[in-house]
Amino acid sequence: MNTLRIAGGQVLRPDATVEDADVLVDRDEGTILDIGADLDADADETLDAAGCLVTPGLVNAHCHVAMTLLRGYADDKPLDAWLREDIWPAEGALTPEDVRAGAELGLVEMIKSGTTGFADMYFHVPEIAAAVEEAGLRARLGHGVVTLGKDDADARADIDESLDVAREFDGAADGRIRTAAMPHSLTTVAEEYLHEFVADAHDEGIPVHYHANETTDEVDPIVDERGERPLSYAKDLGMLTADDFLAHGVHVDDAEIDLLADAGTGVVHCPASNMKLASGMAPVQKLLDAGVTVGLGTDGAASNNDLDMFDEMRDAAMLGKLAAEDASAVAAPDVVRMATAGSAAAVDLPGGALEVGGAADLAVVDLDAPHLTPANDLVSHLAYAARGSDVRHTVCDGRVLMRDREVLTLDEDAVMARAREAVASLRERV
Ligand SMILES: CSC[C@H]1O[C@@H](n2cnc3c(O)ncnc32)[C@H](O)[C@@H]1O
Numbered sequence: 001m002n003t004l005r006i007a008g009g010q011v012l013r014p015d016a017t018v019e020d021a022d023v024l025v026d027r028d029e030g031t032i033l034d035i036g037a038d039l040d041a042d043a044d045e046t047l048d049a050a051g052c053l054v055t056p057g058l059v060n061a062h063c064h065v066a067m068t069l070l071r072g073y074a075d076d077k078p079l080d081a082w083l084r085e086d087i088w089p090a091e092g093a094l095t096p097e098d099v100r101a102g103a104e105l106g107l108v109e110m111i112k113s114g115t116t117g118f119a120d121m122y123f124h125v126p127e128i129a130a131a132v133e134e135a136g137l138r139a140r141l142g143h144g145v146v147t148l149g150k151d152d153a154d155a156r157a158d159i160d161e162s163l164d165v166a167r168e169f170d171g172a173a174d175g176r177i178r179t180a181a182m183p184h185s186l187t188t189v190a191e192e193y194l195h196e197f198v199a200d201a202h203d204e205g206i207p208v209h210y211h212a213n214e215t216t217d218e219v220d221p222i223v224d225e226r227g228e229r230p231l232s233y234a235k236d237l238g239m240l241t242a243d244d245f246l247a248h249g250v251h252v253d254d255a256e257i258d259l260l261a262d263a264g265t266g267v268v269h270c271p272a273s274n275m276k277l278a279s280g281m282a283p284v285q286k287l288l289d290a291g292v293t294v295g296l297g298t299d300g301a302a303s304n305n306d307l308d309m310f311d312e313m314r315d316a317a318m319l320g321k322l323a324a325e326d327a328s329a330v331a332a333p334d335v336v337r338m339a340t341a342g343s344a345a346a347v348d349l350p351g352g353a354l355e356v357g358g359a360a361d362l363a364v365v366d367l368d369a370p371h372l373t374p375a376n377d378l379v380s381h382l383a384y385a386a387r388g389s390d391v392r393h394t395v396c397d398g399r400v401l402m403r404d405r406e407v408l409t410l411d412e413d414a415v416m417a418r419a420r421e422a423v424a425s426l427r428e429r430v
């Protein structure tokens, strides 16, 4: 058996306690063999975790990873104008090679900030899957469908591509890649297509992921035209099952929260994107109190503007308190759980907890920094004070993706150079 030992650190356990322990990993199986004191000193490889906190790898449950190319491309606008005036025209000019370059850049950024799994909605998914295979993370990938502005043939071709991609790539990269069917939202995919698309996906056991209840501009027309709330419409369409997960859920009323809790549908909270686009404040504490599975996501780097899940935890806690008008709301252990076990459950990927037999997906956070001193409460530090740049080692599926801040699976400098070239060329074309 080929083993990896993460030695001499403090380990964050699923019950939010921290203990001095080593973590021993079976690299062949990609699972945790043991957590405890003085484990196998003869392991094939050892990562030094002295003075560090070993946490589950963070799971970014909603992202558009190749949008790193559009970071800083268009800022300071609300969602609808931002998409229509800037983002969609630029995305229309992206080649498969551009998407590969943007995805690799995003994956380096994720590895360097302790993220080991993510869910992604975009296009040119084969390129994203190839980048994920090389980078070594886990992902739930899907082709996002928009039928708005398309004729029937183009709309159906987009849906067919989403289903084909979901079939073809499920289980790729030694099982690290899973898939979903991904209608973009309840307003950008017409009802005539949604019924069949969702039914076809579910008939084949493919989950569905979509944006929902993000802005009032999106919610109000549904209410006006149908006389029902968006998530009641989603339920009618069969899109509210325990396998499905939606991004945002900002403008949800109490009845919709009950629908989510009853159905077991996951909600991915994206606080930075919601603040930057001034979309609103999701009622996260209410969702948690109702028993909804809540994960955390960055959304794309063009509306965030980074893929750092530590930032996202801090934003989620701060915004959650503001939304609830209660300083005790969305507390540190809640956001750490959302970024780990909550996200993993919402998108149904392994990981999210350090436990024997579980996936060996973890991040080692170096505590030897002024902003993490003194170590009064390490869960508090994760939620409120740590940064992605504090991550020293990242491990996914038992494989070391970053050691002492050196990314081992991708060439960081070459990835940045390719992204700069892709954007220089894109700017000439758009
Ligand atoms: C059709 S692929 C996915 C599509 O989603 C766009 N997008 C990025 N961020 C958001 C957001 O916050 N709400 C809705 N849509 C978003 C992205 O640019 C792609 O076009």
Ligand SMILES: [Zn+2]
Binding pocket: 062, 063, 064, 211, 247, 299, 300
């Ligand atoms: Zn999104």
